[in-house]
Amino acid sequence: xxxxxxxxxxxxxxxxxxxxxxxxxxxxxxxxxxxxxxxxxxxxxxxxxxxxxxxxxxxxxxxxxxxxxxxxxxxxxxxxxxxxxxxxxxxxxxxxxxxxxxxxxxxxxxxxxxxxxxxxxxxxxxxxxxxxxxxxxxxxxxxxxxxxxxxxxxxxxxxxxxxxxxxxxxxxxxxxxxxxxxxxxxxxxxxxxxxxxxxxxxxxxxxxxxxxxxxxxxxxxxxxxxxxxxxxxxxxxxxxxxxxxxxxxxxxxxxxxxxxxxxxxxxxxxxxxxxxxxxxxxxxxxxxxxxxxxxxxxxxxxxxxxxxxxxxxxxxxxxxxxxxxxxxxxxxxxxxxxxxxxxxxxxxxx
Numbered sequence: 001x002x003x004x005x006x007x008x009x010x011x012x013x014x015x016x017x018x019x020x021x022x023x024x025x026x027x028x029x030x031x032x033x034x035x036x037x038x039x040x041x042x043x044x045x046x047x048x049x050x051x052x053x054x055x056x057x058x059x060x061x062x063x064x065x066x067x068x069x070x071x072x073x074x075x076x077x078x079x080x081x082x083x084x085x086x087x088x089x090x091x092x093x094x095x096x097x098x099x100x101x102x103x104x105x106x107x108x109x110x111x112x113x114x115x116x117x118x119x120x121x122x123x124x125x126x127x128x129x130x131x132x133x134x135x136x137x138x139x140x141x142x143x144x145x146x147x148x149x150x151x152x153x154x155x156x157x158x159x160x161x162x163x164x165x166x167x168x169x170x171x172x173x174x175x176x177x178x179x180x181x182x183x184x185x186x187x188x189x190x191x192x193x194x195x196x197x198x199x200x201x202x203x204x205x206x207x208x209x210x211x212x213x214x215x216x217x218x219x220x221x222x223x224x225x226x227x228x229x230x231x232x233x234x235x236x237x238x239x240x241x242x243x244x245x246x247x248x249x250x251x252x253x254x255x256x257x258x259x260x261x262x263x264x265x266x267x268x269x270x271x272x273x274x275x276x277x278x279x280x281x282x283x284x285x286x287x288x289x290x291x292x293x294x295x296x297x298x299x300x301x302x303x304x305x306x307x308x309x310x311x312x313x314x315x316x317x318x319x320x321x322x323x324x325x326x327x328x329x330x331x332x333x334x335x336x337x338x339x340x341x342x343x344x345x346x347x348x349x350x
Contacts, residue, residue: 038206038207040185040188040189040192040294041189041206041208041253041293041294041296041311042206042208042209043185044182044185044186044189044252044253044293044311045208045209045253045255045311047178047181047182047185047253048182048253048254048255050178050182051175051178051179051182054171054174054175054178055175057171058168058171058172058175061164061167061168061171062168064164065161065164065165065167065168068157068160068161068164069161071157071161072154072157072158072161075150075153075154075157076154078150079147079150079151079154082143082146082147082150083147085143086140086143086144086147089139089140089143090140182253185253186251186252186253186293187252189252189253189293189294189311189313190252190293190313190314190315190321192293192294193274193275193292193293193294193313193315194315196269196275196315197269197270197274197275197315197316199269200269200270201269201270202267202268202269202275202295203294204295204298205267205295205296205297205298205301206294206295206296207296208255208296208308208311210307210308211308214306215305215306217305217347217348218260218261218305218346219259219260219305219343219346219347219348220257220259220260220305220306220348221257221259221343221348221350222248222256222257222258222259222287222289222323222325223248223250223254223255223256223257223312223323224255224257225250225254226248226249226250226254226323227248227249227250228246228247228248228249228350229247229248229249229322230243230246230247231243231246231247231340232244232245232246232336232338232339232340233338244326244333244334244336245288245290245324245325245326245327245336245339246324246325246326246338246339246340246350247322247323247324247325248312248322248323248325249320249321249322250312250321250322250323251312251321252293252311252312252313252314252321253293253311253312253313254311254312254323255308255310255311255312256277256289256292256308256309256310256311256312256323257305257306257307257308257309258279258287258303258304258305258306258307258309259279259281259287259305259343259348260281260287260305260346261281261282261302261303261304261305262279262280262281262282262287262302262303263279263280263300263301263302263303264277264278264279264280264297264298264299264300264301264302264303264309265278265279265280265286265299265300265331266278266299266331267295267297267298267299269315270316271316272316272317273288273290273291273316273317273324274290274291274292274313274314274315274316274317274318275290275291275292275293275294275295275310275313275315275316276288276289276290276291276292276316277289277290277292277295277297277309277310278328278331279303279309280331284329285327285328285329285342286327286328286329286330286331287325287326287327287328287339288324288325288326288327288328288336289309289310289323289324289325290316290323290324290325290326291312291313291314291315291316291318291322291323291324292310292311292312292313292315292323293310293311293312293313293314293315294310294311294313295309295310296308296309296310296311297309297310325339326339327339327342327343
C-alpha cells in the first residue's frame, strides 16, 4: 500500500507546486501589460480635460469682467455729462432769479401792473418768464432723476465687476491647482514610460475615455492644440540625417489622435523613437506617432479619424516633450514624405 500511494502523493504535490508557480506573486500586477500606467494615464487625461475647462471658464470670466468694467466706465462718463448739464441748468436758473430781482421781481405782480406803462406787455413777459421757469424746473427734475438712475446703474456695474474679479481670482487659483497636479501626474506618467523603454517592453494599451465624436472630415491633425517645432528635412546634431517628420511641441500627456481611419500595425517601445505607434491608412500610406508616454490602442486594432491612440511624451531620443509625426509609404523608417503638404492635400492645414 505504501509503495502504490507514494507516487500518487508525489504527483499531487508536483501539481500543486505547478499551480502555485503559475499564479502571479502579490504585487506583480503593476508589471502586467497595461496595468501599471492605466491609473496614471487616466488621471493625466482627466486633469488635462479639467485644465482645459478651467482655462475656458477663466477666459470667459475675464472677458465678462472686462465688459462690466467698460460698462461702469461708460456709465461714469455719462454721469459726468449729466452732472455738467445739471450744473449749467442751475446756473441759468440763478441768472433768471438775479434778473428778476434786479427788475423788481420781489414786488407782487399787482404792484408791477399798477406801476407799468403797458400792463398787457408786462403780463406777456411774466407768462414767458413763468413758462421758462416751469421748463427749467422740469429739465432739472429730469436731470436729477437721470443722475440718480445713472448713479444706481454705475453702482450695480461696479459691484458686478468686483464680483467677477473675485470669481476670476478663484478660477485662477483653481486653474493653477489643477495645472500643478497635472504637471506632477505628467512626469509620473513619463517615468513609467522611461521604465518601459529601458526594459524594451510596452505596458500595453491604456483605455482612455474618448471624447464625443466631433469630426465630420476624414482627416484631422494629430493633436488639437500645438506649436510646430522641428520640421521635415531640417538638419541638426540631433539626427543622423535630416529630420524625417514634423514635430508638434505639446506637454506630456496630451491626447494624440489618429489623423485618419486605419489599422494599427506597430506598437513598440525602445530605440530612438521611444514608445511609438504606426497606423496603416487606405491608399498605401502609414503614419507614425513617436516619443509617446502611453498608448491607448493595440496592434491590429481599427482606428477612426480623431480617435485617441496615445498620449504624448518625451521617451526615446528626445530633448523635450513633443509628438514626432511621420507619413511613410511603408511601415518602416526611411520611407517618409513631408507630412505638412500631405495633410494639406487632405484638407488639414497645420
